[in-house]
Amino acid sequence: MIEQRPLLTAMSHIIMVLGVILVAFPIWITFVAATHDDIRMVQAPLPLLPGEHFFENLDKTLFGVGLSGTESAPVWLMLLNSLAMALMIAFGKIAISLLSAFAIVYFKFPFRMGFFWMIFITLMLPVEVRILPTFEVVASLGMLNSYWGLTVPLIASATATFMFRQVFLTVPDEMLESARIDGAGPMRFFFDILLPLSRTNIAALFVILFIYGWNQYLWPLLVTTETDMTTIVMSIKQMLEAAEQSPQWNIIMMTALLAMLPPIVVVIGMQKLFVQGLTETDK
Amino acid sequence: MATITLTDLVKSYDDTQVLHHVEGAFEDGEFIVIVGPSGCGKSTLLRMVAGLESVTSGEIRIGDRVVNDLEPADRDIAMVFQNYALYPHMSVFDNMAYGLKIRRIPKDEIRKRVEDAADILEIRDYLQRRPRQLSGGQRQRVAMGRAIVRDPQVFLFDEPLSNLDAKLRVQMRLEIRKLQKRLGVTSIYVTHDQVEAMTLGDRLMVLNGGYVEQFGAPTELYERPASIFVAGFIGSPSMNFFEVTVAEGVATLPSGAKMSSSTTYSGKATLGVRPEHMSPAPDGPLKIEVGMLEQLGANTLVHGVLEGRSEEIVASLPGLEHINVRTTLGFDAPSESIHLFDETGVRID
Numbered sequence: 001m002i003e004q005r006p007l008l009t010a011m012s013h014i015i016m017v018l019g020v021i022l023v024a025f026p027i028w029i030t031f032v033a034a035t036h037d038d039i040r041m042v043q044a045p046l047p048l049l050p051g052e053h054f055f056e057n058l059d060k061t062l063f064g065v066g067l068s069g070t071e072s073a074p075v076w077l078m079l080l081n082s083l084a085m086a087l088m089i090a091f092g093k094i095a096i097s098l099l100s101a102f103a104i105v106y107f108k109f110p111f112r113m114g115f116f117w118m119i120f121i122t123l124m125l126p127v128e129v130r131i132l133p134t135f136e137v138v139a140s141l142g143m144l145n146s147y148w149g150l151t152v153p154l155i156a157s158a159t160a161t162f163m164f165r166q167v168f169l170t171v172p173d174e175m176l177e178s179a180r181i182d183g184a185g186p187m188r189f190f191f192d193i194l195l196p197l198s199r200t201n202i203a204a205l206f207v208i209l210f211i212y213g214w215n216q217y218l219w220p221l222l223v224t225t226e227t228d229m230t231t232i233v234m235s236i237k238q239m240l241e242a243a244e245q246s247p248q249w250n251i252i253m254m255t256a257l258l259a260m261l262p263p264i265v266v267v268i269g270m271q272k273l274f275v276q277g278l279t280e281t282d283k
Numbered sequence: 284m285a286t287i288t289l290t291d292l293v294k295s296y297d298d299t300q301v302l303h304h305v306e307g308a309f310e311d312g313e314f315i316v317i318v319g320p321s322g323c324g325k326s327t328l329l330r331m332v333a334g335l336e337s338v339t340s341g342e343i344r345i346g347d348r349v350v351n352d353l354e355p356a357d358r359d360i361a362m363v364f365q366n367y368a369l370y371p372h373m374s375v376f377d378n379m380a381y382g383l384k385i386r387r388i389p390k391d392e393i394r395k396r397v398e399d400a401a402d403i404l405e406i407r408d409y410l411q412r413r414p415r416q417l418s419g420g421q422r423q424r425v426a427m428g429r430a431i432v433r434d435p436q437v438f439l440f441d442e443p444l445s446n447l448d449a450k451l452r453v454q455m456r457l458e459i460r461k462l463q464k465r466l467g468v469t470s471i472y473v474t475h476d477q478v479e480a481m482t483l484g485d486r487l488m489v490l491n492g493g494y495v496e497q498f499g500a501p502t503e504l505y506e507r508p509a510s511i512f513v514a515g516f517i518g519s520p521s522m523n524f525f526e527v528t529v530a531e532g533v534a535t536l537p538s539g540a541k542m543s544s545s546t547t548y549s550g551k552a553t554l555g556v557r558p559e560h561m562s563p564a565p566d567g568p569l570k571i572e573v574g575m576l577e578q579l580g581a582n583t584l585v586h587g588v589l590e591g592r593s594e595e596i597v598a599s600l601p602g603l604e605h606i607n608v609r610t611t612l613g614f615d616a617p618s619e620s621i622h623l624f625d626e627t628g629v630r631i632d
């Protein structure tokens with residue numbers, strides 16, 4: 001649509017700018033709060049311009065012991081925990097669903113559609129619904145307070161399996177036949193042909209799953225009891241509670257800022273592939 | 284190089300049989316074309332030879348090996364698909380080299396084979412491109428190149444030219460023919476285009492509804508079609524057919540006109556005569572009320588109906604002819620170019 005209507009253009013710009021302000025303003029406040037010292041942050045009016053304690057706060061947050069008067073892991077460790085959890089969930093989900101979609105699309109085995117529907121039905125059973133039995137299983141396997149306990153129950157994924165199934169169905173049959181004539185066995189076909197062809201879909205899914213993993217709250221809260229297994233999203237909640245006694249907003253806001261960073265990096269870094277993966281249909 | 288033998292080959296999907304007792308012995312280095320209308324089972328037959336479809340019963344031999352249960356890769360064949368089936372994420376070079384890499388052929392050897400094939404097909408300049416950066420004709424060549432580098436015993440083609448425009452199709456047709464003669468590899472080529480079939484094949488297998496109607500050289504199919512189906516399928520424009528009664532070597536048309544033939548058959552039959560075998564004869568037995576002319580330059584097609592009746596008929600005259608429509612013209616045809624078929628559609632001699 002190419003239209004030359006100045007009023008319309010102006011209006012749409014105004015609306016977009018308002019939208020940006022609406023989203024960006026809280027983030028700006030977070031950033032500003034992270035650059036002042038704790039005294040300034042409890043005086044009214046709240047600052048709207050950055051102060052000069054950014055690096056000091058960064059250092060205190062990353063390597064300190066958290067809020068004074070509470071016992072918690074340093075934020076760098078929490079970031080590491082979150083990163084490990086998000087990556088394990090993203091890679092684990094992608095690997096498992098690629099393989100199961102491969103099996104369902106390309107192999108004939110008894111009850112194939114039965115298995116497909118069983119996987120599909122798990123869409124209705126996210127962790128929150130099955131949290132008690134899953135906790136029981138994880139606890140009896142001795143996986144509490146470990147990365148495995150954090151990630152394994154979240155890995156099996158119907159959505160991703162379903163998505164890869166659709167992707168594989170768009171790959172022409174001749175591609176498989178041609179590979180068979182070339183002498184490629186099933187795993188070779190998978191790695192040499194299917195994987196590269198689903199490259200952009202994998203990237204798109206990685207972005208979504210990384211953020212999904214990073215934002216997990218309820219499940220980590222349940223399976224981790226030791227402070228050095230805390231994830232950053234959990235810790236923000238804990239800090240908010242602790243803020244009643246010791247309102248160190250500069251530290252809390254710095255933590256929030258740090259928690260936002262990795263998802264942003266992933267989204268921006270994979271933007272091009274992400275968009276291709278969601279829009280490209282041609283194989 | 285190898286011969287191919289099909290013995291009593293049957294293919295069924297669930298309860299429906301789509302190929303019925305196909306027999307064929309293809310010579311070493313021969314170019315065999317399988318031709319027939321859509322859905323007659325051409326692709327199925329080809330894919331069974333390739334090993335992409337299972338054999339319900341019967342036997343396929345390549346050389347002296349029975350290949351029924353061999354994987355496609357172990358049959359020493361190469362196949363060119365209608366949509367080319369190139370790997371979109373690989374360069375042209377890698378597309379051609381992929382099968383060789385899997386066979387663990389040394390790198391230098393691969394490079395040499397791919398470059399030789401690229402030279403033959405004149406695609407040397409595109410070796411580093413992706414398939415999507417090529418035109419349809421170039422992709423077609425790459426698909427052929429992928430078959431050539433394998434140096435197989437048998438080439439299989441499934442309508443490889445049907446995605447190309449008419450002019451390119453004629454050009455590629457000649458190239459495939461030349462290439463096959465040069466390499467001397469036994470080839471099976473599937474098409475529904477009878478012109479393609481006639482120009483390419485050493486021998487043609489005409490399939491109809493899963494049955495082999497006739498298997499023979501193009502000239503044989505043209506001159507002595509074994510059934511009404513083959514007679515109508517081969518040749519363009521297609522043969523004219525009339526219901527006749529035959530007695531003592533004379534066929535009587537519904538109009539009462541008589542045409543002589545050398546047959547000893549008597550009873551009801553179908554008479555066929557090709558448009559190009561009809562010549563103007565003022566008191567010939569075939570009187571055409573001219574309805575329309577098609578002036579093609581080299582010849583003129585006269586469309587019309589038999590005088591006073593509704594049977595349609597076409598005659599082909601050499602050169603440019605100017606004939607007024609709605610006039611009535613007489614035609615005759617020599618008795619040796621008259622074909623007779625009995626009530627089951629089988630040729631009568």
Ligand SMILES: Nc1ncnc2c1ncn2[C@@H]1O[C@H](COP(=O)(O)OP(=O)(O)OP(=O)(O)O)[C@@H](O)[C@H]1O
Nearest residue numbers: 296301319320321322323324325326327328474475
């Ligand atoms: N997987 C299948 N299951 C059931 N029937 C099939 C299957 N594949 C093909 N057929 C049937 O077998 C018959 C022959 O199919 P085939 O693809 O060999 O036709 P074709 O001669 O190649 O036609 P075309 O010129 O349209 O490609 C068709 O009637 C088709 O419906």
Ligand SMILES: [Mg+2]
Nearest residue numbers: 325326327441
């Ligand atoms: Mg076909």
